[in-house]
Every structure is written in structure tokens, then in C-alpha cells.
Amino acid sequence: MELPDPDETSRRDYLRSLVAVGGTAALSACLDLTGDESGSGVPTGDPVERPARQHAWNDALGTDDDGNPRPPEHHVLVPLSLTTTPDADASDTVEAAFQSLERAYAHDPAGLLFTVGYSPAYFAQVSSEKPIPAPEAITTLESPEFDEFDAVVHFASDKAAVVMEAEQALLGETDEPNGVEMDATLEGVFERAEPRRTGFVGPGLPAEHTGLDGVPDSVPEEAPFFMGFRSGFAESQAPEERVTIQDGPYAGGTTMHVESLTLQLQTWFEQDNHFQRVSKIYSPEHGEEELAGDVGEKLGTSTGVAGEIAERTEQDARERGMVGHAQKAARARDDNGTPPLLRRDFNTVDNEVPGVHFLSLQRSIDEFVRVRQAMAGEDLAGEGVGQRLNNGILQYIFVRRRGNFLLPPREDRALLEA
């Protein structure tokens, strides 16, 4: 793939596009660019300081002005296929490789956060256990492709150079990430599979992509996500404990679902008006009462949809002809008001098309399916809202792909069951 031209893009956009391109040439271009400030600035780490749960990121994350966890800016999902039959030796190699990365980078968004997950295809090869189901279509609106590779590594960092370098170091494509030697790599055990996915999240990042055909100039300057609104408020996210498997062989782990979506931003920003957008993303109440502001800045740490607004969803469909995405999804909260999903989704322009890699952690895949069905709101369609029309954001999102993974606790992350 060709490297982007640095003169034609903003610096952050250039970094993002290097992550998307990947490869050693992109990495050295990235290091050239960030070298003087981050070459020495990326903190190294110590494997013993990593938490027991791979998904325990929240303590390491910074917060925004309101106190919501701030997700890392750059993300890569690297799919892997086994090239050998897993055994104890292979497992040792894999663990040594991961620990090398943990020495090279601190457990911090300024360093590297990562998780390793295994797919149903992996378990079919190594054990008779089926801890997670194969992915399936969840709604009537989709005919997705499915992730069929064996494992996936999710890399996240505020530094574009770090996610690229870590990925390449793990696969033996570069030596000495952040100046630290790799004791082992995945070579001989895993090779790259398809599709590699990349993305970004943070205020201002989506608006840097208005050069693409599918990204209109009207994407708000300060929006953290493509659809223009803040998401991931602390109050609507499951605590890490809530998504952690409590007992059995995978206790301390979690499950991950990755849903890749394409977005239609032109109709969203240029046909709908702000009132409709706010109503469709949060709730009609948010639209009418102007509760959200331009990009959700008025909302603090909570959308306030849980409880009364969520309970009124069906009534809003009938009487206001419109329901909000968050409002619908909040119907699937636990009885005590706790949200069951920990959403770590990010924006993407993979294949030059705006989209979202909706990455969600939950105790079991069933819980994802249940919430996703609440979000699809098929029960609401027909009288007042359509199967897509005015039914949250369904008019603008298109499911392309789904994958299910088990994220074991850190101590079992290297070829578990092998």
C-alpha cells in the first residue's frame, strides 16, 4: 500500500493513516515524525505491574473534563491464524512475546494497552470446550461476514507509533520496540490473517477525515465520534467487574464481540437536522428539551436515559414517532440499573469508508446479543417508527462483520488449553 503524502494531510491525520497502512515503512515514517518528542518519551514497563485481568484498562486511562474514562486514541485489531498445533512450547513462546511487549511499554495510554482474544475456531482446534458461540447475524437488517481466524490482538495507545511498532514487534517484523529487546515473537506459532482493522477516537479526530468522500464537512469540529456525539459516559458503561467472568475455567476473563459497521454520514448530517440527530442518538426528550448541546457536551457523565426515558421507549415510538439509540439500548440494563456492556468502540476509515469497529466486552456473548436486540428495536417497528426509519440510528449504520472472542485472564492468555 502506498504511504500517504504528509504535505497533504494534517499531522494527526497523517499519523492515523500510517496506522491504517501499517508495515515497516509506515512505522519508520511515523517514528521520523514523532521521533524527537516521543522517541524517548514512551514509558517502558514491567510485566509484574500488569493487572490480572487483560481488560482492566480503566485504572490506567485518563479522564475527560467531566471525569469519564478517556479511551486511547489509536487502535489496531490484528487477526492471527495458527501455523502450528498449540503445545506447551508454543505457549511459552507466546507468553514470552507478550511479556517482551510489557517490558517495552508501560501499562498506560502513553505506553501500550493490549488484550489477546481467542475465537470459536481456536477452541474447535484445541479442546472440546465451547466457551463462546460462533458469531451469527443478530438482526433482520444484516447479512454480515464473520471472523473465522483463531485469535486477535487489540492494541491501543495514544501514540500512533506505539500501536504500529508493538504489532510489528510481536510478529517479528521489527526488533527492539521502544529500545527493548524481544525475548520471543509469535513467529512459528501465528501468522497474520484478514482483515486487519484500525481506528481512532477522540475529540477532533473524526473531523480530520472530511477529505474522504463519505465524510461530509459538516462533521462537528470537536466531535469524538463520527456521528458527532459523545459516547462512553461513565454511567452508561458496565464496570469492569460486571463484564468479568466470575467462575469456571475462564474466571477473571471476559468475552469480546467486534461488530464492524459502515456509516452513512451524508444523510445523517445533511438531511436530518440537529433536533432529529439528538433525538435519534439519545432520545426524543433530549431533542425537545435541548439536553445535549452540540456534541453532547451538556451531558457530564450520564445521558440520563436509564429509568424513565428508557421505560418510555415504546410510548415515544407511538406518540413521538421517534426513539433514541441510547434510550433503546438502556432498556437492556440490569434490574439494578447497571449496564451489562463495556463499550470500547472506535471510529475507522479502513478501506476509505467511514465506519465504527464496535468492540464490546461482556460477561457472556448472550448478553451482547440481548442488548443488541434491544438496540435494534424490532419490537418497536411498525407503528410510529419503521424497521430503520426514526428507530434510533439504524437508518445510518450497516453491519459488515461480526466476531466473538474469549479474553482469558492474563495468566492464561498464551494459547490457553494448549
Next chain:
Amino acid sequence: MTRHSPGRRTDRLSRRAFLAAGAAATGALAGCIGGDDEDGNGNGGNGTNGDEGDGEPSSPDVVNSSNAPTTPSVEDPPDAVYLPTHQESMEHLETVEAGEYAVMPMLTYPHKFWLVSGTEREAVTPDSTGVHLMATVWDAETGEVLPVDTGAQLRLTRDGDLVDQRAPWPMISQTMGFHFGDNVPLPEQGTYAVEFDLTPIGGDTVRKTGEFADRFTEPRTVRFEFEFDQEFQESVVNGVEYLEEDQWGDRGALEPMAGMGGMNGEMEDGAGDDDMDDGGDGNGSEGGMEMSMPFSALQPADAYLGTDLGTLASGDATFVVRYLTETRLTDGSSGYLLVSPRTPYNRVPLADTALAVEGALEGELIQTLDSELGHHYGIAGDLASDEQLDLVVESPPQVARHRGYETAFLEMPPMTVEVP
């Protein structure tokens, strides 16, 4: 792909219409089409209901940067179905079939339409070159148009590259009835391929009854191609036909383009059943369009059986109300209240409306698609002579509107139904 000229419009109107574009105008037009100069006409702003054009009945056909002719519009339309100033022309592509579905894709220039959310309306004004892409979807077996938001989506590619992906809006138009459509910006002229996904008609969206009960459960994709070129752009713009000025804004509607098909609409045997892959000129739409595209018309009021509870009106929609005692639409233990809201004049079904009754019978009506009675809303229950109930429109039809329908079916006061 076979190219059909857009000459296959009904010419019902041509008697009372005049063709505005003379040779001179056409020449001027050609110079404008595809030109890059932003002339400010392509107002893409949100939040207004302002019309393009100044409402002056001049001879129009100056195109703006989006290739939309700057047609005059009715200045102060009634809150009712009204006659616009002109009738659009469009290109009909060949009917394509997949599984149980038949689809006719149609193209015209990007034009203004209105989204509806609740009782709010939002104008969509074209602001870039492209097409208004539409598709009418019907049951290949019975020819009945499937008039509800089934969540269809399309992917547009050029030379294999994705150009656009969107869920076209469910919308209603006087001449085309219920269809899916949107203004789709096209970066440049060329051949475009479309994959149009039809999603199953979920039982939650619409209760399917009669022979439809177990049908439309499989997702299907139809594929077609179209040419976006100067010839197309000119022909759809030149084909615009104007109504006599003294009719503009009058209550009334343009006539449907195809023959009134619908429930009893006959599909010419074999029409549209040519293999979608052969790309051949199988389906003789030429001149035979009336047969090949059914129009989403419901039966006239007097065709419905049961006790006549009246033909009511609200928001300029017509509501046919019947009480059925002998019907397969209930489990047999009670009667059935059938309510069929439709547009006046053309009897286009009004989908995704929230209706409820209060009084002698109370509850929410369920949107239903029956193989014989067509699209309607219904509730099981018993009614006796002299009883009275209110028919309440909780939300007006949530479908986008072409011109002439945008001011109607929004404010819809309750109606009183009396059992004779």
C-alpha cells in the same frame, strides 16, 4: 444493461401540460449540466422549509449545480394534498427479481423531498450532482406493492469500488406511490452498479396474514446498473412537464404513473421474470410499463366487506373503517376493526402510522399486510349497534414525502366512529 429512454412517462398530463423546454432552452441547459460553477442555487442548508425557485411562473429550466431544474413551487400550499407545479420525468430501469420480490428501479434528477419525524417535517434540498434513486418493491407472485419500511439498503459501486451505502427512505409520491428513495450524490458520470438488499419483513414491523403469513422471511439482494451521463441528465430535466398555472396548489393529486395496480392489479404474465443476470432486454417495458410496475393503490372503499363504519378524514387522509365479524384475521372468538388509511385520490397506503381506539373498543391497532385486504391496521374486539369510539392518530405516517404530500398527513386530529 438495457437503456430505456425516459419517454415512458404517462402522458396523461400532457393534454393539460406544456413542455417548457424548447430547443433554445435545451441548448442553454446542456451548457449548465455538469458545470462546476456553484451558483448558490444548490442550497443544501438544513432547517428550512424554504423552496427553491421564487414561485414565479416563469418558464424555468435553468439547472443549478445539482442538475435539479429550478422549478417554481407553490407558494402557500394548503395543509392538504395539492397539485404541484410540475410533474417529474424519470427513467425506469428493467424490473429485477430475487426470490419472492420484484423491484423496479427508477432514476430522476435529485429533487426536494421531506423527512418526517413524529409531526416534524424536515426539507431535504439537493446540493450536489447525482440522482434521485428510487425503487418500488412488490410481491412477484401477486404484484402487490409491499408498502412498509422493511429496512432496505443499497450499495452503489463503480468499477467495483464502493461509492455509497445507504438505507433509502420509505417515501410516498403522488405519481409513484410508496417506494424507497433518496438523493444520491454521484461524483462523476459513468456506469454505476447497485446492490439493493431486501430484508425480511419482520412480524414485529407488520403482521402478515392470509397467504402472506409465512412469506417474505428471507433476505434477498437484487442487482442492477445504470448510466449516469449527460444524456440521462438532459432527458430527465427536459422531460419535466408543467401543469397549467391556475391549477398549481389546487387540492388534488397527479395521477399515478403506472396503471392502478395494487391488490387486484394484474401483472402481465411473465412480465419482469427475465433472469436478472442475463442483462438482456427481456421485459418489454417499452410501452408496456403499465403492466410491469404495479402502483401501491389500495382497494376503493366500497370494495371492503363488513359493516361500514364510515369513510373518515383526518389531516386530509382518508380512513376506510370496517367492522368484520366473519374473518380469519382473528381467532374467531371476536370481531375485527379494520382501519385503512390512504391518501385521497390515489389511495396510497399510509404506512408506519400509530393508531389507537378509545371508547367502545380500546387499544392499539396493529399494522397488518393481508394478501386479500392489503395494508391496514386492525384490532380484535366486539362492537354493538349504537356504540361509539374515537380513532386516535398517535403518530402520523412516518414516511418521507414527495412534493404535494408534505403538508398533508401531519396534524391529524382524532375521528369519531359510530357503529350503525
